[in-house]
Amino acid sequence: MTVNEAAHREATVLVVEDEESIADVLTIALRYHRFQVMTAGTVREALALAERTRPDVALLDVMLPDGDGRALGRELRARHPGSAVVFVTARDAPAEIVGALGFGDDYITKPFNIDEVVARVRAVLRRTFSRPDVLPQRPPLRYGDLELDETTYSVHRAGHTVELTPTEYALLRFLVRNGGRIVPKEQLLRHVWQYEHTPQESTVVETYISYLRRKLDPLGPPLITTRRGVGYGLA
Known part of the structure; x- marks a missing residue:
């Protein structure tokens, strides 16, 4: 097994999505591809989870019941600089994309193809900070x-x-x-x-x-x- 494969098998993904059906689809697909998955429906839940277990990648909806996913992304990046941030949202205006990419690593618009989401997560992991113990x-x-x-x-x-x-x-x-x-x-x-x-x-x-x-x-x-x-x- 290559270093990249080992990193992907052990990587933890935090899915922050308040629509249960979308969260379920993302969770099932990511677990099928051997990611560890945590799910949260609010900013508060996401921060609590991230405090206990640092995610390697956070998949964030932009519009959440108790706050803005972009602000959550900034907070997660501040707390865990090595974590990657990917936004998954229905907002597809160029200004929205450019603004989010200012502190995120990728931007996926809804509706999405689940295989594309998995591929994007893998791509982010390939270019994100890897653990020194496997390098x-x-x-x-x-x-x-x-x-x-x-x-x-x-x-x-x-x-x-x-x-x-x-x-x-x-x-x-x-x-x-x-x-x-x-x-x-x-x-x-x-x-x-x-x-x-x-x-x-x-x-x-x-x-x-x-x-x-x-x-x-x-x-x-x-x-x-x-x-x-x-x-x-x-x-």
Whole structure:
């Protein structure tokens, strides 16, 4: 069994959904694929569960009876920085998607295909922080004054620690591994997000590039370059 397979079999998913029928479908499908699943119907229940058992991935509805799923996502990320956050909601306006991706790792709209949800959870786990006890020691990746530690999943630039979400880290790591080459947008979608380019996902890469620039550029010269109509690379 590979490291990825072992991580997926042991991963814990927190499903926060107030519609019982949807929660049941998600729970049954995820357990079938050997995930550990916790369910909650409210913000309060979700925070209590997350306090007792840190989830590897949280699947969050945006509209909950006692609060906003986006605020819950921020709180979960603050309490457990290594946890991934995926929103599952009927809201599909571009502004909603971009806003949620500011602190989440993926966004799935209702109605959804359950196989797609499972695939997205697996994809998030592949790019999220893995446990150090199942990873071999690996030398850091370096590019200029940037250093990525692939064992601890930490990032430093010019001696400063850079706090990244799992998806931001995965995107930056892929750019570093490609050196100064311009990486096409479609290739980034395949390798970082593990799905093909579609209209719904057309702004995901641009959104995360802007997040990386906001965090990296204050620490040195602009690092990420844009080749309009093609993709992105490192200066």
